[in-house]
Amino acid sequence: MAAKDNDDRKNDDQDAEGGLDMSQAAVKKMIGDAREKGYITYDELNKVLPPDQVSSEQIEDVMSMLSEMGINIIEDEEAEDDDKGSTDVVTASNSREVAVSTTETEKLDRTDDPVRMYLREMGSVELLSREGEIAIAKRIEAGRNTMIAGLCESPLTFQAITIWRDELLNEDILLRDVIDLETTFGNTMGEEDENAPVVDTTAAPTAEKKTGEQEVDADGNPIQTDDDDDDEDEAANMSLAAMEAALKPRVLETLEVIAHDYNELSEMQDLRMSATLNEDDSFSDKSEKAYQKLRSEIVLLVNELHLHNNRIEALIDQLYGINRRIMS
16 A cells, blocks of 8 residues: 555656656747747746746746846737738849848837837827817807806806805905906906006015025026025915906906896896796787896806806806705
8 A cells, every 4th residue: 555655656756747847848949939039928928837837936037037038028919910021032133032021120119118009009199280279169168158158047156146246345255266367367458458457567576686695506507595486486476466456346347247237137037937927928029138138248247257167166066956955
């Protein structure tokens, strides 16, 4: 019985040694094929060195050896035509056939380079033309106008506008919290209007230049200090304050006009709704035209304000919340 066990152990050892020899032979064959191609895929590597049978250290050793040999390890094998190219056969003067390879820039079009892959994909994407950019800008503007028109259908919007006006008058909030300051200022300055606000440069004094006291390096160039950065930040903040000072009177005037016009529109809405519910002709066609005209003027005024995106999102969230409560 003991002799039989010893025989079994010997057979197992022989099988293990044979498996090891086969593995080594497979590795040699794999290296030979990789040398011919110049690369090897991860799938081919895993077939020869299964992770469940070979330790990670052995796999790393083989990969290091391949790298030292100049063999690349790639994800997927490219098409044969991309690597080899086409071969033309021409006849030489001595009647012997000479193979002329027409391979284009071998190994420069590999897909294992992420930068080259990105550039290849980007090269196939058509860039926007000037007309395309204009079309997208018009679509964005039309979508915003539609959104503002929808918000103007809700009385809550004008209640919020009235609250913002009062808070601005009481200086509880800043103008930059209500409107998009730069957009409004840019559009206002673009208008050919004598009443257009002009920034008072005295309201935004820049930092005094201390050229005499400023430190310089060995080459005579001025050294940038933290004080200079603070001065630049202060100048930027002062410019925002100057823009607010220039725009605030006009914005408050627009808010006042919106509040006044909405009071008139609200009365017309009540009459219009009453006529619809009672199915009578108390709200004439002339009144309907006046109602639509006043409504369009209010929407235009709200659009000219260029409300801050945070304020618009707050109004939309408020309407969504009311809708959820109604539907639940």
